Amino acid sequence: MWDILIIGGGPAGYSAAMTAARRKKSVALVSLPIEESAIYPSHRVENYPGLPGISGRELLERMREQTRSLGVELIEGRATAAMDMGKSFGVAIGSDFTEGKALILCTGTDRAGPIAGEREFLGRGVSYCVTCDGMFYRGKTVAVLGFTKDAETEAQLLRDMGCTVKLFTKKGSYAITGESRAEGVSFNGETTGCDGVFILRASSAGDSLLGGLAMSEGHIAVDRQQCTNLRGVFAAGDCTGEPYQLAKAAGEGNVAALSACRYLEEGA
Numbered sequence: 001m002w003d004i005l006i007i008g009g010g011p012a013g014y015s016a017a018m019t020a021a022r023r024k025k026s027v028a029l030v031s032l033p034i035e036e037s038a039i040y041p042s043h044r045v046e047n048y049p050g051l052p053g054i055s056g057r058e059l060l061e062r063m064r065e066q067t068r069s070l071g072v073e074l075i076e077g078r079a080t081a082a083m084d085m086g087k088s089f090g091v092a093i094g095s096d097f098t099e100g101k102a103l104i105l106c107t108g109t110d111r112a113g114p115i116a117g118e119r120e121f122l123g124r125g126v127s128y129c130v131t132c133d134g135m136f137y138r139g140k141t142v143a144v145l146g147f148t149k150d151a152e153t154e155a156q157l158l159r160d161m162g163c164t165v166k167l168f169t170k171k172g173s174y175a176i177t178g179e180s181r182a183e184g185v186s187f188n189g190e191t192t193g194c195d196g197v198f199i200l201r202a203s204s205a206g207d208s209l210l211g212g213l214a215m216s217e218g219h220i221a222v223d224r225q226q227c228t229n230l231r232g233v234f235a236a237g238d239c240t241g242e243p244y245q246l247a248k249a250a251g252e253g254n255v256a257a258l259s260a261c262r263y264l265e266e267g268a
């Protein structure tokens with residue numbers, strides 16, 4: 001059991017992990033690869049204090065190595081669900097599971113927002129987790145809207161489970177169609193029938209990961225100490241709202257970690 005579990009390896013998550021590790025907490029950080037962070041494609045960052053002109057990739061590589069050198073366990077994978085287990089929080093990573101006494105969400109944001117029909121059919125044919133729900137579609141046709149680098153791997157996993165897969169990776173205008181449950185995907189006006197839809201994004205919406213988490217206009221609602229409405233759960237970075245900026249993400253990560261440490265030291 002970790003003292004602090006962090007989901008999301010961007011500037012907010014690395015900053016939180018470094019602060020918590022320096023406060024002598026055992027820390028694990030679960031994340032998709034750094035290529036999925038919003039800042040990764042940026043060739044030049046000019047406004048991060050002390051590092052003018054650094055690329056997003058180099059910044060992330062440096063943060064990752066600095067975090068690793070402090071003894072933080074870096075777990076590469078997609079967190080598919082987080083759950084409150086009373087005195088701890090459990091996080092599912094594919095078919096693996098890990099537990100922490102406090103949880104910090106640093107999942108970034110999906111600037112495109114939800115796809116039409118996504119919220120409506122969530123749990124009724126729409127899923128974010130191949131490992132959790134793939135078996136329900138054995139012998140059936142599923143659409144995978146795969147906007148991350150692991151899309152082909154996840155699609156293959158569904159094929160191995162016996163599904164027929166229609167894989168969509170291009171950017172464009174998507175909608176999920178159906179009556180009482182998802183029955184098709186419309187892409188740029190052309191509809192493909194299916195029995196289920198898996199949506200794979202770099203960033204998970206907070207309330208799709210953890211039930212009961214209060215949101216505000218699509219972001220995780222936090223106070224100035226980065227506390228969410230759930231005891232023991234903190235959030236930092238783009239997932240808490242604008243401005244979407246590196247310095248804000250790193251600063252909030254620091255505050256979230258200090259709040260999580262205080263929570264643990266006060267007896268959880």
Ligand SMILES: Cc1cc2nc3c(=O)[nH]c(=O)nc-3n(C[C@H](O)[C@H](O)[C@H](O)COP(=O)(O)OP(=O)(O)OC[C@H]3O[C@@H](n4cnc5c(N)ncnc54)[C@H](O)[C@@H]3O)c2cc1C
Nearest residue numbers: 008010011012032036038039079108204237238244245246
């Ligand atoms: C093209 C571009 C250029 C930018 N340039 C600048 C700039 O010059 N200066 C500036 O200040 N800001 C810039 N920004 C904004 C900046 O990138 C963000 O504010 C910053 O990256 C936010 O950090 P974060 O840690 O909150 O989220 P992110 O950096 O997005 O990191 C979140 C990480 O968590 C992972 N994750 C999410 N959900 C899960 C899950 N369920 N399981 C596992 N992993 C998960 C994601 O895949 C990602 O790796 C730019 C943004 C873009 C898109």
